[in-house]
Amino acid sequence: MSFTVNDAATLGSLKLKNRLVMAPLQQYKGTIDAFPTDHHIAHYGRRARHVGLIIVESTAIASNGRLWPNDIGIYTQEHVQPLKSITDAIHAYGTPVFIQLSHGGRKSSPEVTRSLFAPSALPFDDHYGTPEALTQAGIRSVVEAYRLAAVRSVEAGFDGIEIHAAHGFLMHQFLSPLTNARSDEYGGNAEGRSRFLKEALLSIRQEVGRDYPVIIRISATDYHEGGLTPEEWVRLLKPLEDDLDGIHVSSGGLLPIKPADVHPGYQLPHAAAIKQHFRIPVIAVGKLHTRSLANRALEDRLADLIAIGSPMLDDPDFAESLLS
Numbered sequence: 001m002s003f004t005v006n007d008a009a010t011l012g013s014l015k016l017k018n019r020l021v022m023a024p025l026q027q028y029k030g031t032i033d034a035f036p037t038d039h040h041i042a043h044y045g046r047r048a049r050h051v052g053l054i055i056v057e058s059t060a061i062a063s064n065g066r067l068w069p070n071d072i073g074i075y076t077q078e079h080v081q082p083l084k085s086i087t088d089a090i091h092a093y094g095t096p097v098f099i100q101l102s103h104g105g106r107k108s109s110p111e112v113t114r115s116l117f118a119p120s121a122l123p124f125d126d127h128y129g130t131p132e133a134l135t136q137a138g139i140r141s142v143v144e145a146y147r148l149a150a151v152r153s154v155e156a157g158f159d160g161i162e163i164h165a166a167h168g169f170l171m172h173q174f175l176s177p178l179t180n181a182r183s184d185e186y187g188g189n190a191e192g193r194s195r196f197l198k199e200a201l202l203s204i205r206q207e208v209g210r211d212y213p214v215i216i217r218i219s220a221t222d223y224h225e226g227g228l229t230p231e232e233w234v235r236l237l238k239p240l241e242d243d244l245d246g247i248h249v250s251s252g253g254l255l256p257i258k259p260a261d262v263h264p265g266y267q268l269p270h271a272a273a274i275k276q277h278f279r280i281p282v283i284a285v286g287k288l289h290t291r292s293l294a295n296r297a298l299e300d301r302l303a304d305l306i307a308i309g310s311p312m313l314d315d316p317d318f319a320e321s322l323l324s
Contacts, residue, residue, distance in 0.1 A: 002299040005291065006323055009052060009305055011281055012213035012245030014096055014159060016052035016305075019298060020319050023285050023309035024055040024100040024162065024217075026071060032112075034060060034073030036082050044097070045089030047312055050319035052305070054090055055162050055248075058102040058169075059083075061149040062142065065103030065170065069111045074099070074149045080156045087157035096159035100217065101149050103142060105170030106131040106179075119174045119196075120181040125256050139186060139196055142170070147203035160213030160245070161204060163197070167219055167253030171197055175236055176254055178227045190235040197236075201243050215246035215283070220270035222254045230273035241278060248283040248307065249274050262286075265293050272302040283307050291322050 003009075009016040029039040048054060060066040060073035073079055083099070090097040106118035106128055116131035117138060123130045134142070146163075153161055165171035173179040174196040180187050186195050197216075204214055216237070220230045228236075237247065249271040252259060259266065267286035275282040284303030288294045294306045311318045 002301070004295045004298060005306055009281070011053065011215070011305070012160065013211045014213050016096065017094075018052040018323060019305045020051045020053075020322060021283055021305050021307040022047055022051045022054040022312055022319070023307040024057045025309050025313060026057045026068065028068060028070045030070045030072040032069065034063070034066060034071060034075070035079060036072045036086055040072070041085050041089045044086050045092065046316045047319070048090040048093040048095040048097075050317070050323060051095060051308075053096055053098065055098045055100055055307075056086060056158075058100050058164055059149075061101050061103050061145040064113045064115065064117065065105070065108050065142075065145075066112050067102065067104045067107065067169070068109050074101070074152050074156070075145065077152065080152050083152075083156035083158075091157065098160040098162050098213070098215070099153050099156070099158040100162040100164050101146060101153070102164035103145070103170040105173045107168050118170065119179060119186065122179055122181065124168065133182070136184065136186070139199075143196070143199045143203050146200040147207055150204040150207045154208060154212070160215065161208070162248060163201065163204075163214065163216045165197060166217045166250045168255070169253075171200070172219055172254055176222055176228045178222055178224060178254060190232065191239075194236045194240070198240060201240060205243055210243075213245040214243070215248055216244055217248040217250060219251045219253055220249050220267070220274060221251050223252050223257055223259055224255055227254065230270050233274060234277045238277065241280060244280055246281045246283060246305075247274055247278060248285065249303075250285055264289065265297065268297055268302050271297075275301070275303060281305060285309065294322060
């Protein structure tokens with residue numbers, strides 16, 4: 001059976017009115033203390049009418065894991081009510097909303113983070129500097145931060161969680177052999193490198209239960225020899241499939257290099273390579289900006305849902321044009 005962007009979908013226990021997802025894109029409008037502002041309420045509310053799901057931008061689970069000086073966070077109880085103002089604005093249109101939980105690791109903002117942490121003492125570039133390798137106690141503290149963030153996400157009215165394991169941030173750093181040189185149980189083979197993810201995921205499940213949707217965003221390729229590939233992601237995620245409700249497939253960001261060819265649908269082969277190994281839905285993203293291309297991706301079963309990013313920043317009604 002084939003689908004179009006207009007068809008309803010299921011993501012875990014959640015029913016979506018169509019297969020369009022507003023991708024998480026930073027607004028750079030948060031306060032110095034990582035609180036959302038009226039801009040966020042207006043921005044997300046204005047774009048909630050037509051999409052099947054909104055994923056709110058990367059939200060820091062710890063003050064030392066913020067990606068930018070003006071991003072938003074969920075690392076204190078005081079963040080909950082301002083975030084609930086966002087979910088209320090989106091729910092007014094009957095649209096569900098997920099939160100993307102993240103920690104920057106070695107790509108945390110030097111402007112707001114005194115010390116950078118990563119799986120290994122390997123710098124991203126000269127701007128960020130060399131991070132400290134997390135101790136096992138430090139890893140446990142980050143896992144606890146994920147757990148507390150999950151509790152607050154539910155309190156803030158989010159309908160699901162996306163774990164940010166893409167674009168070179170902390171979770172991605174643990175998973176890729178290019179940035180994880182550990183010799184303890186959090187490094188080495190796929191099982192070791194995915195241990196941090198497993199512990200964070202299970203800590204989230206401990207609080208939200210199995211019926212609450214939890215998905216993961218990944219970078220299917222690191223665009224560098226010896227890095228992650230779709231085949232390696234299958235090895236990493238297959239043991240965790242029973243605790244996941246979807247996989248959102250992006251690419252890159254681990255190293256300061258970019259793909260050579262960024263054409264419409266350039267990440268679709270990665271999504272398709274992942275999808276054939278999993279029973280849970282796969283979300284494709286990456287210049288899928290025409291109805292014909294989005295529908296072809298669904299009809300050819302390359303993906304189950306289509307995420308749209310930058311066009312929705314420029315045009316709040318872009319989803320309506322894609323659906324019609």
